[in-house]
Amino acid sequence: MVMVDNETTGYSTIPLLSSDSPIKAPIGTPSHHEHDGKGDCCKNPGTGTVDQAKLLEDIFHVAKQGFLIPVQDIIDNLGISVLSQFDKDGNTPIHWAALGGHTHVLRYFVQIKAPLEIPAKNQLGAQPIHWACVNGHVSAVDILLQAGVSIDSVDNKGCTPLIIAAQYGKTMLAGFLMGKGARLQVVDKEGDNALHWAAFKGHCELTRLLIYSGFNPKQKDNFGQCPLHLAALSGDLMTVKLLCEQDGGDIDLEDHNNNTPVKLAKGRKYAEVTGYFDSLKNKRTSYLPAFDFKTIFFGPPGKTKGAFMFLILATCCYGYPAYLFKVLPYTMDFQYLHILFVLNTAMMWYCLIKAHNLDPGFLPKNVDEYDQALRQVAYYDEWKQGQNPLSRLCHTCRLVRPLRAKHCRVTNRCVKHFDHYCPYIYNVVGYKNRHYFLLFLYGMLVTLLTGDYFVWYMTKHFPLDIILVVGGVIMGMFTFVTFGLSFFTTYQALNNVTTNERLNANRYEYLKDGNGKFHNPFDQGVVKNMKEFFHLKQPMELSSDGSISSTQHSIV
Structure with missing residues (x-):
């Protein structure tokens, strides 16, 4: 992931819908009118025949809004092939339903055997499962997986659903995908894996989860950058600290362009990150221990004797x-x-x-309760109420945490x-x-x-x-x-x-x-x-x- 003029070349955001939030202001939203659910509004006056062009416009709108009955009516009139049509930006109605997390519509698409792995006709070539990952819709992703969609489906940039979840900071979805068997070693076409993206976007909790789950914090991408380089570019101090605490977290490691994490943070003028790097250098070159009350009370960070x-x-x-x-x-x-x-x-x-x-x-690891919770997650009503039924799952230990238990960062185990x-x-x-x-x-x-x-x-x-x-x-x-x-x-x-x-x-x-x-x-x-x-x-x-x-x- 190389930086040019404060932007990334080949930055694989999924989907590239607009300059704003992908769910708030997507481009390519077709003009539409309110569909009455019977199809009469789309008939040509006088002839009583269905206006197929108008229905074709409406299928994108009703799929995006999650209106199941109008979707069914349009498919009854135009056939299942309408779901393989593309809007002006190369996206299908299935993509829009997945982006909105409309599980009832997606289940209907599964029932009628719609083409769920159809790629978009644009530069990214994203599949509906990639769009579902953008907003972290665990239930929508689960429906697509149960229908046979590959958990490691890639777009034209080589991004899998797990990488997309990391790009958008969807921690629970990332844990869900890893629990379902997503391959951790997959990288995109620039050599970046999910950990690289989580670090680059400054998602500290997700970065910690990925490290606990087996990702190597020292792995380099095609540009010689490890996650610490990318965390320095993000400017998120907590993510930088987390990666520096890992074994081999070298702040002076150069990438292929001779940039170190320190140099990248200074170039972006991140004062907090730069100050933290300076304090690390001072500690390493000083012969006297730093007087730190936290260190005195709780000892140095990491598992050290x-x-x-x-x-x-x-x-x-x-x-x-x-x-x-x-x-x-x-x-x-x-x-x-x-x-x-x-x-x-x-x-x-x-x-x-x-x-x-x-x-x-x-606490015991790899318990049956964990797998049972993952299997049932798509049917939790709490998702609709803004609650998170996965908040008590530990994806590292693969267990359901009881109250008062917590995952220890040092021992990498959940403790009662x-x-x-x-x-x-x-x-x-x-x-x-x-x-x-x-x-x-x-x-x-x-x-x-x-x-x-x-x-x-x-x-x-x-x-x-x-x-x-x-x-x-x-x-x-x-x-x-x-x-x-x-x-x-x-x-x-x-x-x-x-x-x-x-x-x-x-x-x-x-x-x-x-x-x-x-x-x-x-x-x-x-x-x-x-x-x-x-x-x-x-x-x-x-x-x-x-x-x-x-x-x-x-x-x-």
């Missing part, structure tokens, strides 16, 4: 030797404090091992009662290990507070020891961080809410009341909430009617 190994090495190679050789010999009078320190240390390490090794609540990913335990914090994580925080906090006290005591009563002072400064910082984590984790346990739900409450409808304000339906009071947190009672789940129950509900 750095934070986990730092915790172990700092404790075992510095903390305990300093305690044994520089503190213990001079504080033997604090016997009870030392006993408490040893017992707390044993508890802390036990909880760390459990939180690290335990399954946090990974997802809280967050913690690099200091090198695991997700979820339903099955959250209590061990909280107890580990308590143990770590007691350890740090004890260490702080010993450092203060040794500094006050003995000559200054630089090793203890440096250790005291580091422990003081982590004491502050651990106290904050312990406080907020305890607060959330008392209120039966997860970190993910607290930070992203606006995304979840089940956490809103009738006025759209935050409301936690899982809060049962402090005692019951803590019993549920420590697995002393079954977790409460929200049923489809908004009531609380102890069973899971799916959309199937």
Whole structure:
């Protein structure tokens, strides 16, 4: 995908209907009049014969509007061959019905065995299934697939329905097509696949879905551009960040025209993206770590053992030797404090091992419910009401997510009662290990507070020891961080809410009341909430009617 004068050469938009939105202002809309449904309006006065030219004009209009009965009347008069006629822009009535997502009309076309794979007579040569993908009509696409239309049909630019869905940012349709078996490795005639297009159009969530589903973020197109180059051209900062976090996300990689993502972003004058690239370069060339509260609390992005190994090495190679050789010999009078320190240390390490090794609540993958939901999606009435019956499907794990579950970007798995990913335990914090994580925080906090006290005591009563002072400064910082984590984790346990739900409450409808304000339906009071947190009672789940129950509900 090469850039010339801020436009793409060979940009395969489907369909090229107008300079505006394809559904709002398509060109080639034939002149028409209101069809009375009986055909009498199209008869020549005096003769009573049908005006075939007028009916031919009307077939495009009524198909576009989804008027089934007039469509049937016109076909009864002119025959099924009328559906193979083209308007002045080379499109058939079947294309217009697919673009509007008129499932009742499409089912009628299937019933009368209309030519559903007919290509348009224009430069793109798009089929009706491509037009259905423009507006993300899952039900229309499903009808065409069930009628035998190939899921990997290509237009004259080599674009498949999946690539079209990516061009227009139709995340749910893309997931639906991949779930139905669309080939991921297909590229258009310029070597761009669905991931390239999603990145170029700045569709961050769709880009994330495609990466999770197996697309290679390092794959280059015919111009040597990888998705990061195209994301830089889009100017969408979230998409750029997502691709930079992937392994091999090289911001200095040159394409065939010697353009790097940095150079492309600067050429488009995207200040936010350029600033982000500059910060990445500064981090890579700096010998000092950046002071970032988010990194301190939640660790660096991505699945790295750095934070986990730092915790172990700092404790075992510095903390305990300093305690044994520089503190213990001079504080033997604090016997009870030392006993408490040893017992707390044993508890802390036990909880760390459990939180690290335990399954946090990974949900089973490739469940039958997922396939059943995809098969039934075309018949959901919620599509007509603006609701999305696929919103709880995870197309990466191929499952129906229960409420409170979320797909973890780091582990690439859906987790029951997802809280967050913690690099200091090198695991997700979820339903099955959250209590061990909280107890580990308590143990770590007691350890740090004890260490702080010993450092203060040794500094006050003995000559200054630089090793203890440096250790005291580091422990003081982590004491502050651990106290904050312990406080907020305890607060959330008392209120039966997860970190993910607290930070992203606006995304979840089940956490809103009738006025759209935050409301936690899982809060049962402090005692019951803590019993549920420590697995002393079954977790409460929200049923489809908004009531609380102890069973899971799916959309199937």
